[in-house]
Amino acid sequence: MGKNIKKGISRRDFIKTAGAGVGVLAAGMGPTIFIPRQARAAKKELKILQWAHFVPSYDSSFFDPFAKQWGEANGVQVTVDHIGLAEIGARTAAEISAGEGHDLIEWVAPPSQLEPSVLDLTDVNQEAQKRFGKQIGLCTNSSYNPVTRKYYGFCHGWTIDPGDYRKSLWTKVGKPDGPENWEDLITYGSRIKKELGVQLGIGMSQEIDSNMAARALMWSYDTSVQDKNENVVINNPRTVEAVEYMSRLYKSAMTPEIFSWSAVSNNQALIAGRASYILNSISAYRSAQEQVPEIAKDVFFVPALKGPKGTRWSSEHVIFIYVIPKYSKNADTAKEFILALLENYDKAMYYSKLYNSPAFFDTRIPAGARGYPRVMGASTLMDLNNAWFDDDPFRLEGEAKGKLSVLKTGSQWCTNVGHPGPASPAIGEVFSTFILPNMIASAAQGMKASQAVLQADKQIQTTFKAWRKRGLVGGKM
Amino acid sequence: MDAIETAPKAHFREYWDRRRILAPVMISPALLYIVALVGFPFVLAILYSLSDATTGNPSIHFVGLRNFATILHDPVFIRSLENTFLFTFVSQALVVVLSSILALALSEDFRGKQVVRFLILLPWTAPISLGAIGWLWIFDSVFSPMDWLLRAAGLLGVPHGFFGADSNLYWLGRPILAMASVIVVQTWRILPLATVILLAGISAIPNEILDAAAVDGASFWRRLFQIEIPLLLPVISIAVLFGVVFTFTDMTVVYVLTRGGPINSTQVLASWAFFVGIEAGDLGQGAAVALFLFPVLAGGTALVLRFARRREVA
Incomplete structure (x- = not known):
């Protein structure tokens, strides 16, 4: 008995019997069991990775709910993961190396170095232009490689980079409408520092805003890293002149703090009332609206400053570009999502508090309630752009109307990194290794301007040569 | 019955007491850890350093010591x-x-x-x-x-x-x-x-x-x-x-x-x-x-x- 009990049914017998039972059961209930499984397998998936937006309401009130609703309406399981700006590059590299990860990855800089591992998005770019009109040039130049003739990314938006100045300070030195050209920064900025004790805040540090400022200065001085055919042209007298100018500006209107700045330092300096002028997007002003309204009411904006010959350029501050890695099994779904996002870009503009500008200004505003006060007479995104910058819907009570008006023309004086040529991996490496801010900072700290430019030229030539060998950058070897 | 049940246990214990068996078993988790989390990335880094790999194209095309020379x-x-x-x-x-x-x-x-x-x-x-x-x-x-x-x-x-x-x-x-x-x-x-x-x-x-x-x-x-x-x-x-x-x-x-x-x-x-x-x-x-x-x-x-x-x- 005991033996029988101990022996009972062996594990092998149990598995055999249970397996047979389950088999019979499954055969009988086949349709009940398998049809839902097939349905589940058929449900499409879309995994999106993107930065945690500087303006939180973009993610919380627009993007995340929009992605969810779009997924529900189209039978797609959408997952959105947000990560910090600084982590995007490393995370993308890791996913590409692993050959799996997100289907749609948003970069906030041109992702040109990813070209060999991401899909050519010519089809979706062409479809978007068909539906929403022409894409603005700086967006195309940041997502299209003329050498390989591929769209390595899809640019849906960008951010204007105006000058932010404190009106009360500039009024006291006789320039109430703020600086118009770079020379004004020396003339009036030095007086503000000397007479009112507030310095100017243009970074010369190893961070993104200093990179933007260096490019804006050079373009306005009619010089650049490369020409439109991607030949390196930085070593010329105009660059030397621009670098010398920045040394003069540093000595007369700034302090050594600008050599240590991080990406948020100029925002902090403006909000703390310790900067008379900075080069930044409206995010600094939006932060001031929340944290120090009195300062925000005193912050006004000017377009890109003019150089000696009247040229004025500023860099896009942030550019929003999606890539679809080649490993993605949901590329078509990702492309559909991109097009749906474009259809709703009015909301992207509104919930980013006008931080996002559209890549397709001619997009028509969909009918019906849009989740924001309707703008009378507005039918395209360009209409919204003009109306909202003229009368900022996020203006504080008692704040001057129309202070953002100068941003209406942002697309005329903002351009892409790499201007007058396209963005490229070589331009990206020059950006990521801070060659330009360091060139300017070296001169400001005593190096001869021509020497600083020569040094930068050598580094840039080496960088371009390496990427040309990989076939991703144009210009002469 | 007891004798039948304890014999395999004793044999098992004796088996595990053998140094040439126990030592590799005890060291293997550490070894595995080192190989997976240190050894593999290290070898990969050496391969990368001798190649033209980029984040966008991590495949290995050997370029010798060119990166070191650069x-x-x-x-x-x-x-x-x-x-x-x-x-x-x-x-x-x-x-x-x-x-x-x-x-x-x-x-x-x-x-x-x-x-x-x-x-x-x-x-x-x-x-x-x-x-x-x-x-x-x-x-x-x-x-x-x-x-x-x-x-x-x-x-x-x-x-x-x-x-x-x-x-x-x-x-x-x-x-x-x-x-x-x-x-x-x-x-x-x-x-x-x-x-x-x-x-x-x-x-x-x-x-x-x-x-x-x-x-x-x-x-x-x-x-x-x-x-x-x-x-x-x-x-x-x-x-x-x-x-x-x-x-x-x-x-x-x-x-x-x-x-x-x-x-x-x-x-x-x-x-x-x-x-x-x-x-x-x-x-x-x-x-x-x-x-x-x-x-x-x-x-x-x-x-x-x-x-x-x-x-x-x-």
């Missing part, structure tokens, strides 16, 4: 190499001196010793990024509390002030002060580990030797330099080894405080490898930068370990 002509790489040595040796010299003092102090009995030990260990247990952000505030160009103290003491921000007439020292904005700042933070970070290692070493010194020295009337300094430090040398060398390896290969402090600036004056090999390899996408060159000092570190490590072993045996 970085040797890069002034930022040379600067980073010099900075790495300066950063490591100055911070570790400070660590050796300060940890010896701390360990000797903590080996004595005094009130509140446990609290002091806890506080000294704190920098090691807290995440470094958190600590470095705290230091970022301490060295802030505008709101630095150290500057505030100096101003309050009349040493800064006044005409003919000892530290100048500017309202701030701009710790992270001036190359020399920026390097001094990252060295201070790295010293603060490594100090607890070295102190704990030395403390363990001190407690292992036989009391008879110290008692004999006391009976013979040896002064503190004589006891320190002729008994304690010579006996502690193997332990000190291990503490230095850890500190040097950690400092040579780490970028956190530099990345959080200065991102290598101003003008690459605090750039070290680890941070430069990250900027070139990951941020700029040139994996091959980034790997070459990262691996450049490996032979030096490996050789140095072997020498230190050999020295420590010899001293122990002696």
Whole structure:
């Protein structure tokens, strides 16, 4: 008995019997069991990775709910993961190396170095232009490689980079409408520092805003890293002149703090009332609206400053570009999502508090309630752009109307990194290794301007040569 | 029945008692860990450094030693190499001196010793990024509390002030002060580990030797330099080894405080490898930068370990 009990049914017998039972059961209930499984397998998936937006309401009130609703309406399981700006590059590299990860990855800089591992998005770019009109040039130049003739990314938006100045300070030195050209920064900025004790805040540090400022200065001085055919042209007298100018500006209107700045330092300096002028997007002003309204009411904006010959350029501050890695099994779904996002870009503009500008200004505003006060007479995104910058819907009570008006023309004086040529991996490496801010900072700290430019030229030539060998950058070897 | 059931158990125990079976089983988790998390990435890094790989195209196309040749002509790489040595040796010299003092102090009995030990260990247990952000505030160009103290003491921000007439020292904005700042933070970070290692070493010194020295009337300094430090040398060398390896290969402090600036004056090999390899996408060159000092570190490590072993045996 005991033996029988101990022996009972062996594990092998149990598995055999249970397996047979389950088999019979499954055969009988086949349709009940398998049809839902097939349905589940058929449900499409879309995994999106993107930065945690500087303006939180973009993610919380627009993007995340929009992605969810779009997924529900189209039978797609959408997952959105947000990560910090600084982590995007490393995370993308890791996913590409692993050959799996997100289907749609948003970069906030041109992702040109990813070209060999991401899909050519010519089809979706062409479809978007068909539906929403022409894409603005700086967006195309940041997502299209003329050498390989591929769209390595899809640019849906960008951010204007105006000058932010404190009106009360500039009024006291006789320039109430703020600086118009770079020379004004020396003339009036030095007086503000000397007479009112507030310095100017243009970074010369190893961070993104200093990179933007260096490019804006050079373009306005009619010089650049490369020409439109991607030949390196930085070593010329105009660059030397621009670098010398920045040394003069540093000595007369700034302090050594600008050599240590991080990406948020100029925002902090403006909000703390310790900067008379900075080069930044409206995010600094939006932060001031929340944290120090009195300062925000005193912050006004000017377009890109003019150089000696009247040229004025500023860099896009942030550019929003999606890539679809080649490993993605949901590329078509990702492309559909991109097009749906474009259809709703009015909301992207509104919930980013006008931080996002559209890549397709001619997009028509969909009918019906849009989740924001309707703008009378507005039918395209360009209409919204003009109306909202003229009368900022996020203006504080008692704040001057129309202070953002100068941003209406942002697309005329903002351009892409790499201007007058396209963005490229070589331009990206020059950006990521801070060659330009360091060139300017070296001169400001005593190096001869021509020497600083020569040094930068050598580094840039080496960088371009390496990427040309990989076939991703144009210009002469 | 019992005999039938216990026989396999005994056999099993005996089986596991065999050294040639137990030893590999016990060591295998560590071995697996090293192979998977250290060995594999290391081999991959070597392959990358000899290839044209980028973040966008991580496939390996061998280019020989081209990446190493290129970085040797890069002034930022040379600067980073010099900075790495300066950063490591100055911070570790400070660590050796300060940890010896701390360990000797903590080996004595005094009130509140446990609290002091806890506080000294704190920098090691807290995440470094958190600590470095705290230091970022301490060295802030505008709101630095150290500057505030100096101003309050009349040493800064006044005409003919000892530290100048500017309202701030701009710790992270001036190359020399920026390097001094990252060295201070790295010293603060490594100090607890070295102190704990030395403390363990001190407690292992036989009391008879110290008692004999006391009976013979040896002064503190004589006891320190002729008994304690010579006996502690193997332990000190291990503490230095850890500190040097950690400092040579780490970028956190530099990345959080200065991102290598101003003008690459605090750039070290680890941070430069990250900027070139990951941020700029040139994996091959980034790997070459990262691996450049490996032979030096490996050789140095072997020498230190050999020295420590010899001293122990002696």
